[in-house]
Amino acid sequence: MAANQSFDPRDFRQALGAFATGVTIVTARAADGLPVGITANSFNSVSLDPPMVLWSLAKNARSLPVFAAADHWNVHVLANDQDALSNRFAHAGEDKFGALALDAGVSDAPLIPGCSARFQCRAAFQYEGGDHVIFVGEVVEYDRTPRPPLLYVTGSYALAARKAAAVASVATECEQPDAIYSENLIGYLLGRAHYQFVAGFRPTLDANALSDADFFVLSLLSVRQPLSGAEIAAHIAYTGADIGAVALESLRARGLLEHVPLSGEWRLGAKGRDAILHVLAAAKAVEADAFEKLDPMEVVGLRNLLKRLIAVTDPGLPKLWRGTPA
Ligand SMILES: Cc1cc2nc3c(=O)[nH]c(=O)nc-3n(C[C@H](O)[C@H](O)[C@H](O)COP(=O)(O)O)c2cc1C
Known part of the structure; x- marks a missing residue:
């Protein structure tokens, strides 16, 4: 096991990347009315009652002051066909919202359509988390669709697949023991x-x-x-x-x-x-x-x-x- 001071950042990142996640876009609106949004896979559920969720934001993100001051933010769980949108919100400096059509929500935080699920949150707590700030919010409204989600694992987008029930990995009926014909061919x-x-x-x-x-x-x-x-x-x-x-x-x-x-x-x-x-x-x-x-x-x-x-x-x-x- 590597000791803390010898962590290779790339390797540490890759180890973390073994943990498969969904992909979200978190949005808020600045006091001057400008929308902000970032792609985040640090989203997680926290509590069912009261309903609470969290995500973390890098301290060097340009949107940090807006999220830190926002009283509401929205989490969008992206659908499998929204990888281009994810890329758009993962790059600082782009006009992230462009001509994006938005839905009306409980707050003025941007609400993006076409997702697998959406959680509209009232900002509740912020915690120090090393080079990130952890945001915890209370879910005041949510909705969901049957759209299959987009996943992220080992540094790439992925799709979820249900695992088939265990099947034999060798031929079950084949007469010849050396035969390579199996039901997994x-x-x-x-x-x-x-x-x-x-x-x-x-x-x-x-x-x-x-x-x-x-x-x-x-x-x-x-x-x-x-x-x-x-x-x-x-x-x-x-x-x-x-x-x-x-x-x-x-x-x-x-x-x-x-x-x-x-x-x-x-x-x-x-x-x-x-x-x-x-x-x-x-x-x-x-x-x-x-x-x-x-x-x-x-x-x-x-x-x-x-x-x-x-x-x-x-x-x-x-x-x-x-x-x-x-
Ligand atoms: C799949 C994926 C997941 C990401 N997750 C996070 C995250 O959880 N927290 C974070 O701060 N940045 C995350 N990023 C990077 C941000 O999306 C990116 O730095 C963002 O555009 C910063 O925007 P800003 O500087 O305009 O605020 C992620 C990027 C990708 C592609």
């Missing part, structure tokens, strides 16, 4: 999730006589069109589906695709637009069913992890979403 988990998911809207694919490859082409063109045959093939190469000129021609013969005059590129035909609309609506319904059984925090975490996995395994596909006109 990501390929198995992804594959099973994918097939179970697609099975939910397979009847709609069948009703429209669409193969998986047809579906890939139509859904691609529903996002971006027109595209050349080569572009279509490049975009969906990752699926392993063989999309040759013959396949595209047969979709045209069925009225699902049409040629753009002169350029020869492909776009959806009237029947194709109608079919993909039905299939995507069915897929959306399967998604809604599944998400009803997960909580919003898990949905945000799942999307984030799948995007990360897609990024780290991307063989260099053409970008479909970035820069796509809305």
Whole structure:
């Protein structure tokens, strides 16, 4: 264990960073009417009855005199999509409030919308805390939303994920003791999730006589069109589906695709637009069913992890979403 005088500040900070927190913005209003606000993860609950919370502010913060004199301040527990706002309030000198729309609260302290929870506080106590001042406030009003919170751990923003119940880490049914196929194999988990998911809207694919490859082409063109045959093939190469000129021609013969005059590129035909609309609506319904059984925090975490996995395994596909006109 390191003795006090030998603490390396960086290392000490990193050790503290192992403690995962939420992220808040604390706001107050100066006597001259100017709003102040800082990003703070030192927020914590103190007492339920009376309801009290605390947070600490660095003594060198420019906003210290305002918070020290304020009779009210508001704590905003940020939602998972408010990391840009957190960054904005973590940098001194920026016009932090800019054109930010504010809600009306019990005091004149700024009240920011779109958060996971908000605590409007009457300033109660201030304590010395080394290079920080500890502020304790009595909560006079609060509100909350189902928006999953933004977290901060080991120096980075993070998302909360519910921990699954313990599962076996080795194969439970596998005959061969050396086999590496277990229920924790990501390929198995992804594959099973994918097939179970697609099975939910397979009847709609069948009703429209669409193969998986047809579906890939139509859904691609529903996002971006027109595209050349080569572009279509490049975009969906990752699926392993063989999309040759013959396949595209047969979709045209069925009225699902049409040629753009002169350029020869492909776009959806009237029947194709109608079919993909039905299939995507069915897929959306399967998604809604599944998400009803997960909580919003898990949905945000799942999307984030799948995007990360897609990024780290991307063989260099053409970008479909970035820069796509809305
Ligand atoms: C995730 C995160 C958490 C932070 N937590 C605190 C905190 O609890 N207390 C603090 O004084 N500063 C904290 N900071 C730094 C302040 O947000 C930053 O210094 C602030 O912009 C100071 O503003 P001011 O000098 O304009 O008053 C944190 C920054 C980040 C990114």
